[in-house]
Amino acid sequence: MDRAPEGYPWEDVSIVGFIKRYLGDKNSPLSLATSNPILLPELKQALVDSQRTDVLSAQASLIAPVFQNAADCFQRLPQEVLELIQALLPSHSVANARLASRSFASLPFSQAFWASRFDSYQERGFCFEATDPSYSSIAEQRNRDWRILYEKTGLLLISSLEMKNRKRIWDLLEDLAELLEGPLSNDSLVRTLQAFPVKPSKAWRPVGGDFSAQPADRFPCGAKCREIFEQTVSISAPIRAIKISFRRLSGQQYISGIRFILEDHQEVTLGYIVTTNERMLDIGAGCYRITGFITAVSPRGIMALRAVTDKGDVSPWVGSWKENPQTLRLCMKETIHEIKGRFDGFKMVSLAVPSYLNPLFPSDSRGEHLPLRTTGLWYPNIPAPSHHLHEGTFTGRQIPLYEYRPLVHIMFGGLKGHMLQYLTRISVTVSKTAIVGIDFFYDDDAPVKCLQACPATATGDYTTRIPFHIDGPAGERLTGIQADTGAFASAHDCSNPYNYGAITSLKVTTNFKPVPFTFQPSAILQLRLPVGPCIRQRSRKAEIVPGMTLTGIYFMHDPKFGMLSMGCISEDLTAIENGLHQSLEDEIRCRIIG
Structure with missing residues (x-):
């Protein structure tokens, strides 16, 4: 394995990301x-x-x-x-x-x-x-x-x-x-087609695809996800079984509906039910009440689900979960009695639970979308409870819940930090005046030669890279990563990803080099800079407390511009080595039943 990953599955939905990813490859x-x-x-x-x-x-x-x-x-x-x-x-x-x-x-x-x-x-x-x-x-x-x-x-x-x-x-x-041969129908669906997407009601806590608005002269071309119908169902009795319906298009299996079979064998259906293509959520014998869903979401809609019950049980995945960002956003501390789904002509594009319910992982007192670990759309999986994300230093933490902004984490330290001893070089890719990708290189004895924190899909000159050497085999370890962001005055429209924090500089420190090394793209004269001044925002430095080791980074991904905002991940490797860590399922069970 020479490089991982070459690209992210959701990039192909964006025509720009698709072309940039494959241009020149015969x-x-x-x-x-x-x-x-x-x-x-x-x-x-x-x-x-x-x-x-x-x-x-x-x-x-x-x-x-x-x-x-x-x-x-x-x-x-x-x-x-x-x-x-x-x-x-x-x-x-x-x-x-x-x-x-x-x-x-x-x-x-x-x-x-x-x-x-x-x-x-x-x-x-x-x-x-x-x-x-x-x-x-x-x-x-x-x-x-x-x-x-x-x-x-x-x-x-x-x-x-x-x-x-x-x-x-x-x-x-x-x-x-096949989709046209047997038209799907559900009399309970309410038509809600809007010329342009509107912000979801504050009464609901949603998870869904990419509803980003397009310019008027392009609508509906380029729209990744469209809401045509919506439906709200009530679940008043214990549940005996949950069955998920799927429809197939373009080689992908999409969730089209959910069928709840209640204790008295009555059924509550949400969305389009396809009895010939259903899979049951395996939650064991007996009846239960639902307290949440772990969801995997693509820009096109809901792709996979896991159910969480009032007994603390978590079902295995049903659907395409490996290829899509995942979130715990719909996991509540109380029983869910109402669920809202939004749909296009054949599939579920979003799922929501009432916002008055107490989340299983509570937000902060100011109502911001924290903690990131349990509300963000994470890829390739949800960070473990042992991962400290230093959320206060992440400038992208203010993104609205209804926006599709995957958070990608890459653990350059590997499992239990065993890859740190092989790390020899960091290479930063720049485009215009922003950092759009980071590569981590390892020596010949490592099982992986290179890990790519972000594929170079940003617009601009990808050949400009800034190297930084690190002597992992001799014991040199990263001790700090600080990413400063900037917003360009010419980027006034809200759809421009630069408003969420293009990374304009990156400071790195190690235990061998306490003086920060700064990756500063604006200092490279041959780069073509955007028109207009850049409003820079200095982020807080993540404090790595004694006993913790920097083992990973995470960033907000945009298929056109690459990296937007970045944070670091630290772990207590001693506790992990001694087995003192929880799995996600154990954490959920403990929070529900104590």
């Missing part, structure tokens, strides 16, 4: 998406090459003797029925059936079977020229060696960008056709 999705999926001379040649030169009369398939096995229920079926079942199954299911049943294992793969692989619902359905009479006559189809065509198109999927792009588009259209 094997990237950007190159794939620009390949012509219609003109495929290789496929035309494969159709010609798969034609048999000798016209063969129809032959009966040779069926091997069927093994007698009392446990094989399929042996009672006629061979013609078995062949029909085999032709209807996708290829991976055919392989499983042949492993599980001798009746299927004894069936040969006939020409009829290979031809079925090109049906519209099978894995070669996108090669429609093979079965469409306007491209291949009935005589040509009868005289085709379908197995050879299957093998040749499989090779094209490896070598041809045009073929890969056609399959990509075909898969997208299949998802879209």
Whole structure:
């Protein structure tokens, strides 16, 4: 592993972030998406090459003797029925059936079977020229060696960008056709479509996708998430089970609705329920009451959920949680009796609980969104209870809860700080007059050679980097990181991420170098600076108390500009080494039941 990560999953939603991430990479999705999926001379040649030169009369398939096995229920079926079942199954299911049943294992793969692989619902359905009479006559189809065509198109999927792009588009259209084929409906949904998003009511504590407003001349183009309907449900009785419905689009599984099955077997439904594609939250036997949800959210909406009960139980994840920022924002100290969901045409875009409930992790007395660990959208996971975030020094802590601003943490010290001994260099990437990325480099004995705190997706010249050497193998350790921010006078509109604190300088100290080393991009003469003065804001220095070790950093991520605001993470490595630390589940259980 040379580098981690190359990019963040939510960047592809932003067209600027997507292009910047893949520009210049010939094997990237950007190159794939620009390949012509219609003109495929290789496929035309494969159709010609798969034609048999000798016209063969129809032959009966040779069926091997069927093994007698009392446990094989399929042996009672006629061979013609078995062949029909085999032709209807996708290829991976055919392989499983042949492993599980001798009746299927004894069936040969006939020409009829290979031809079925090109049906519209099978894995070669996108090669429609093979079965469409306007491209291949009935005589040509009868005289085709379908197995050879299957093998040749499989090779094209490896070598041809045009073929890969056609399959990509075909898969997208299949998802879209499925959504249009069975329109979703819920009579309880209230239409709330606005020309532009409005701030959520203070009566609700929300978690949702990116509703950032777009300029009037671009709406709705570029909108990452849109609210069309909303629904509020009441849950007055204990819950027996919770089932989550999913809908698929563009290779992603989105949560579309939640079905609460109550103690008396009555049902409360929120959103679009798809009984054919549901997964149950595993919370164990017995009835319970809900006190919160741990959520994973993409810019498009709610992607995964964990439920928290009044007994302190926490369910496993259901949905796509590894690829998306997560938050504890909807975890309450009391039972939740009302839940509000917002939806677009097929999926849930936000989830909210009443704000009058006491949060499981209380905010400060001034009503600010603290602590960050339990209200922010964290990636790749929620920081452990042992991670001290020094929130008072983080200038981005004032962001509104309704904004989609992922907080990314990277533990350059590794598990229990074991990577600190390998750290040899820090490299800061600058663009214009701001710091947009930091790389941590390790010596050859380390399991990871480089960790990237932020991919270089910011606008500007990415080739300018400022190095700082550190002798981790000799015992040198970072003792302080202070990030100063600035807002540019020309960036007056609220949608400009620089208003949240572009990092304009970074001071680093170590136990070997107590005098701060300052990364100062504005001192580099060749950089093109923004028009207008820069209003600088000096942040407070994080105090690393004795016994604590600096092992990580976190920052607010923007797909266009890179890093916005930064904080540091420290840990008590001695306590962790001795096993004196809690898991997130243990922390939740202790707060609920004491």
